[in-house]
Amino acid sequence: MARKHSKHGPYEDPRPEAEAPAAPLPCWLCGRPTGKTIVWHHPVPKSRGGTDVVPMHAICQQTLIANFSNSELQRHGMDVEALLANPNVRKFVDWVANKDPDFTATTAKRQR
Incomplete structure (x- = not known):
């Protein structure tokens, strides 16, 4: 049988009501x-x-994986400009610039 009164109190939303949604992170x-x-x-x-x-x-990550090997990504490290120097990646970034943030599409597989 269920208790008439909870000893822990009613359930409450742990988030304050005035909390604004966080600004979306840039890719x-x-x-x-x-x-x-x-x-x-x-x-x-x-x-x-x-x-x-x-x-x-997700589409940006798929493009990187399709255009670079792990050793190439290791060499570039955190340098985005070096990755954008690749013509395929630059063409992709220019193409996707005006798409919706949740846009998805198939990406070309790695050419070996």
Whole structure:
């Protein structure tokens, strides 16, 4: 049988009512605000000793993975400008600049 009075009090929302939603984080690669889905990407792959993470769109991360190997990503590290020097990545960033933050599409597979 259920108790008539709870000894811990009523359930309350742990968030204060006046709390405003946080501003969307900018994508590390393209600079657009992130949408509902944020991918936390390791600029230096974990397999290469990377510990830092940056917010990205899923489509931006897929583009990096399709255009660079782990050793290339390790060499570039946190340098976004070096990654944008790649013509395929620059073309992608220019194309995706006016898309919705939650935009997704298939990306080309790595050409080996």
